[in-house]
Every structure is written in structure tokens, then in C-alpha cells.
Amino acid sequence: MKALQITDTYKLEVIDLPMPEPAADEVLLRLRYVGFCGSDLNTFRGRNGMALKPVIPGHEISATVEQVGQSVPSTIRVGETVTVDPYTACGTCPSCRNRRVNACQHNETLGVQRHGAMREYICVPWLKIISADGLALRDVALIEPMSVGFHAVDRGQVTDSDTVLVIGCGMIGVGAIVRASLRGATVIAMDLDDEKLALARQLGASATVNSGTENIHEALQRLTDGNGPDVVIEAVGAPVTYQTAVNEVAFTGRIVCIGYSPADVSLTTKFFVQKELDIRGSRNAFPSDFRAVIRYLHRGDCPTEQLISAVVTPEKAAQAMQQWHEAPGKVFRILVEW
16 A cells, blocks of 8 residues: 655655554554644654654544454444544553643654554554544544644633634644634734735634734734733744743733744743743643534534645655745645545
8 A cells, every 4th residue: 555654854755555454443544635734844854853764644634434343342333434533642651640641741643753644544543533424524634733723722721701812823723713712712813924814814813913014012912902812822833932922921811832942942931920820831632622623613614625725646745745845834734635
């Protein structure tokens, strides 16, 4: 069967693998669409220190059930449309003992610390299967990245009384915008790209700030009656956006950090104390976040076609990844169709 493998920096190749056979507690999936995420792009660039080398990327999965092992419950049916919880949990580390398995100390994500789903078929434990029946196969590949943004909103304990600033309107930021809006919060979206900001308004943002052309502080003060946003969700991973989060959040506000910054960040730490801030990390997502995204997509009013920048064959994937590397700000998601 065909698979895609990042073999070296800037090298993505089609390889051949043997057909897998499911164990008793596994499900054989036929991949339909798999999305490239930012971690895959960084692996392609040679900047992802957590990734195997070489590695089969891919953990944003749309698949159908091809075969089930003998111990798999009958609730999982051949032909069913599914996605996959791509993370592992050791069960013994502090995160797992605190029931926050999404942040397992020893987590191995498909396509990063272990080989992923950019292939025609894959076997996964049945416990990792999440049904997505009724959704378009293409849209199912958007569930995992959106769920990461959904989880960040949970971490921020967002309510309908909050004003929420989401910094970065990529796929994960989009998920945060949607869920914060669904919870009744007033959402401000910030990005450098006007097209992404226009889409953010479609998805529930009531105001936008272009951080490349506007004075950020003046804009946020105007939009929040001089108070600053109650919650800031950082979905970029750059020193300047982390600094913006700390500087602009309201007194006693919450900051939720999703993005990995490639460099150390210098912060005005006096604000930690003066504002009595809650600064929280947000990693991966729970299965309940996946199911929340699925319920949202079932509504049918998400402009998913605008979230998919390209759909390519495996043979065209290397070219698409190179183009993403050259113009990262213009891409939401690239899907490989299997």
C-alpha cells in the first residue's frame, strides 16, 4: 500500500508498506482524507525536535472502518465513517492520575512520536475510534485540529459574560473562535491576514484586529471599554504574541497558551502579580472535545470549504507542502485524499 514519509528536511516521499492486519482489539481503517498540520510542516522543515526521523506524518483523520478484530464491540461497524483520537496515555504519570490524559507526560501522537496516518490503511485500537457518521468524509479531517481550539476554550473556562481575544486565525484558532462564540462570549479575532479575519467573522467573531496594520493596544482598549479582554487564547506560538497576551489581558484575566514558541519569550512578569493572572497551557484535546466539534459540524453552517486550502493526491503532497512552507500565512489545511 502507499504511504507518505518525511525522510529528511524538505523531503516528502511516497513509499510502499505491507498491508496491516488488525489484532483482536484493533480496527483496520481505510483512510479517506488526512490533513497536514503545523507540526507536520515543522517536521518537513526539520524544526520539530519531538518527531521521529524519518516519520509517516498525519493525525487529522477521516476514515471508514474496513475490518474489525474479534474483540471489538459490535457498536463499531464496517463501513462506518470515523475519526481517531491520535494521542496515547500511559495511565501512571501525574497528568493521567489527574485524569488529564490529553497532557500525558509520555504522550505519543500519531505522525509525531510514532508513525501516523498518511497511508492507505492503518490499524488502531478500537478505543481510539470516534464515530463521525453523517458528516462529509472531507470534513471529518477537520475535527482533530478544531478540537484543539475547542479544548483551549474549556481551559479558559469561557462563559457568556467574557470577552475573548483569539490570537491567530489558523485552524486551531478557528476552533477556539467557534467554541467561544457557541458559549455566548464576545469574541475578538486577531491575525495578520484580512481574509482569515473575514472568515473569523463568519465563524462567530464580533470584532477583528489586524495586528500588522492596527495599533493593537488602542484597538483592544476601544473594543473592551478600556478593560482589555477577559480571556486571551494564544494560538500562534511566537514571542510577540505571547507578549501581547500578557500585556493586553484584563486584570484577573486568563491566558490560555496553545502555540509552541521556537524561541524563549521575554515577558513583563510584574503583570503576573499586578493583574493576578491565570496563565494556563492547553495541549491536544479530550474525546469529548472531538464529539463537541462533530455536533457543531452536524449543524451544517460551518463554511468548511473555506477551511480547506487544497486537496491533493499523495503524489502531489510534496509540492503542496513546499508551497505551504513558502507561504504559511495563506494556508488553513491541506488534505491528502487517499
